[in-house]
Amino acid sequence: MARHKEFERDEALQKAMEVFWTRGYEATSMQNLVEHMGINRQSLYDTFGDKHSLYLEALDRYQEVESRRLFELLEKPGSVKKALRKLFTGVIEGCEGERRGCLMNNAMSELAGRCKATAEKTRHNMAALEEAFYRALLRGKKEGELKELRDPRAVARFLYNSFQGLVLTAKATQDRKALEDVVKVTLSVLD
Amino acid sequence: MARHKEFERDEALQKAMEVFWTRGYEATSMQNLVEHMGINRQSLYDTFGDKHSLYLEALDRYQEVESRRLFELLEKPGSVKKALRKLFTGVIEGCEGERRGCLMNNAMSELAGRCKATAEKTRHNMAALEEAFYRALLRGKKEGELKELRDPRAVARFLYNSFQGLVLTAKATQDRKALEDVVKVTLSVLD
DNA sequence: ACAATTCTTGACTAATCGTTCCAGAAAGAG
DNA sequence: CTCTTTCTGGAACGATTAGTCAAGAATTGT
Numbered sequence: 001m002a003r004h005k006e007f008e009r010d011e012a013l014q015k016a017m018e019v020f021w022t023r024g025y026e027a028t029s030m031q032n033l034v035e036h037m038g039i040n041r042q043s044l045y046d047t048f049g050d051k052h053s054l055y056l057e058a059l060d061r062y063q064e065v066e067s068r069r070l071f072e073l074l075e076k077p078g079s080v081k082k083a084l085r086k087l088f089t090g091v092i093e094g095c096e097g098e099r100r101g102c103l104m105n106n107a108m109s110e111l112a113g114r115c116k117a118t119a120e121k122t123r124h125n126m127a128a129l130e131e132a133f134y135r136a137l138l139r140g141k142k143e144g145e146l147k148e149l150r151d152p153r154a155v156a157r158f159l160y161n162s163f164q165g166l167v168l169t170a171k172a173t174q175d176r177k178a179l180e181d182v183v184k185v186t187l188s189v190l191d
Numbered sequence: 192m193a194r195h196k197e198f199e200r201d202e203a204l205q206k207a208m209e210v211f212w213t214r215g216y217e218a219t220s221m222q223n224l225v226e227h228m229g230i231n232r233q234s235l236y237d238t239f240g241d242k243h244s245l246y247l248e249a250l251d252r253y254q255e256v257e258s259r260r261l262f263e264l265l266e267k268p269g270s271v272k273k274a275l276r277k278l279f280t281g282v283i284e285g286c287e288g289e290r291r292g293c294l295m296n297n298a299m300s301e302l303a304g305r306c307k308a309t310a311e312k313t314r315h316n317m318a319a320l321e322e323a324f325y326r327a328l329l330r331g332k333k334e335g336e337l338k339e340l341r342d343p344r345a346v347a348r349f350l351y352n353s354f355q356g357l358v359l360t361a362k363a364t365q366d367r368k369a370l371e372d373v374v375k376v377t378l379s380v381l382d
Numbered sequence: 383a384c385a386a387t388t389c390t391t392g393a394c395t396a397a398t399c400g401t402t403c404c405a406g407a408a409a410g411a412g
Numbered sequence: 413c414t415c416t417t418t419c420t421g422g423a424a425c426g427a428t429t430a431g432t433c434a435a436g437a438a439t440t441g442t
Binding site for chain 2: 106109171189
C-alpha cells in the first residue's frame with residue numbers, strides 16, 4: 001500500500017489560517033503560504049485545492065478553534081457581566097501587539113461583499129456569537145444578575161455589533177482610554 | 192507655453208476613490224483604475240504618483256466629501272436623537288445594494304494594521320467622527336433633549352464604535368430586523 | 383524483493399502585477 | 413509658424429501571480 005502523509009493536515013491548516021489572519025486574502029500569496037505552512041507547494045494544492053478553497057477552510061477552522069474560546073468564557077459559571085467585561089477588555093489587551101484583528105471580522109470586510117461563500121461563513125459566525133451572547137444573557141437573567149433585561153435577543157445582537165466594532169477600532173488606535181470608554185458605555189446597557 | 196490638463200483632477204480622484212471603495216486596496220489593479228478613471232495610464236502616474244499614493248489621496252478625499260455629509264446631518268437644527276436614528280438607519284438602507292461599506296472602515300480593516308499612513312488617516316477620521324458625535328451630544332444636552340447624559344465623550348466614542356460595527360455587520364447580513372435591533376439598543380443608551 | 387501509492391522537488395507555464403519608456407499628437411504663448 | 417510643454421497610446425519592463433507537470437525519492441502492504 002501507499003505511503004503516509006508526512007505533515008499534519010490540521011497543523012498546516014492552522015498555519016495557513018494565521019497567514020490569512022495576519023495579511024488578509026488578497027495580500028497573501030501562495031508563496032507566502034508555502035513558506036509559512038512548511039509543506040510543499042504540490043502537497044498544498046493536492047491537500048487543499050486552490051487558494052480560495054484553502055481560505056474557506058481556514059475560516060472554518062477559525063470558527064471552530066477561536067470561537068470556542070469565546071463560548072467557554074461566556075458559559076463558565078459566575079457573573080455574566082464580569083465575563084462580558086473580560087471578553088471586551090481582552091480585545092483592548094490584544095491590540096497592543098499583533099494588530100491582526102479577528103479573521104472573521106477581516107473576512108467580512110475584505111470579501112463578504114463580493115464572495116457569497118465568505119458572506120455565508122461570516123453570517124454563520126455572527127449567528128454563533130449572537131447565540132453565545134444570548135445564552136449568557138438568559139443565564140444572567142435567570143440567576144438574578146440581569147433581572148431588568150427586557151429584550152435579550154436585541155441586546156445579544158447589540159453586543160455582537162459592539163464587539164466587532166471594538167475589534168476593528170482597536171486595529172487603528174492605541175488610545176486605551178477611548179477603547180475603555182466604548183466598553184464602559186456598551187456594558188452600561190446591562191445596568 | 193504648455194498645454195492644459197484635459198481631465199479634472201478631482202473627478203479622476205473621485206473615480207479612483209470609488210474603485211478602492213468597492214474593491215479594496217489589494218484587489219484593485221492599476222488596470223482597473225485606468226479603466227474607471229477614464230484617464231491615460233501615464234497621466235495617472237504623472238498626476239498621482241504610484242498606487243499607494245493614489246490610495247492615500249483617495250482616503251483624503253473620502254474624509255472630505257463623505258464625512259461632510261455626516262457632519263451636516265448631525266449639526267442640522269432639530270432633535271439630536273432623530274438625527275442619530277436617521278444616521279444609523281441610513282446604514283441599514285445602504286446595505287441593500289452596493290455592499291461596499293465605508294472606505295475608512297475598509298481601510299482600517301485591510302491596511303491600518305500594516306501601513307502607518309493608512310492608520311494615521313483612519314485615526315484622523317475616527318477623531319473627526321467622534322467629535323461630530325460629541326458636539327451633537329452637547330447640543331442635545333444644552334437643548335434639554337439629553338438632560339441626563341453623564342459622560343458625552345465616552346458616549347460619543349461608543350456611538351462611533353457602534354456605527355462602525357453596524358457598517359461592517361451590514362456587509363454580511365441582510366437581516367434588517369437584526370440590524371434594527373442593534374440600532375434600537377444602541378440609541379437606548381441616550382434614554 | 384516487489385509493486386503500489388504518495389510525497390517532494392523544481393522547473394515550468396500563461397497571465398497579471400506595478401511601473402517606465404518612448405514617440406507622436408495636441409494645444410498653449412511668442 | 414515655432415517653440416515648449418503636456419497629454420496620449422501602446423509597447424515593454426522585470427517581478428510576481430496562481431496553478432501545473434513530470435520525474436524521482438520514500439514508504440507502505442504483500
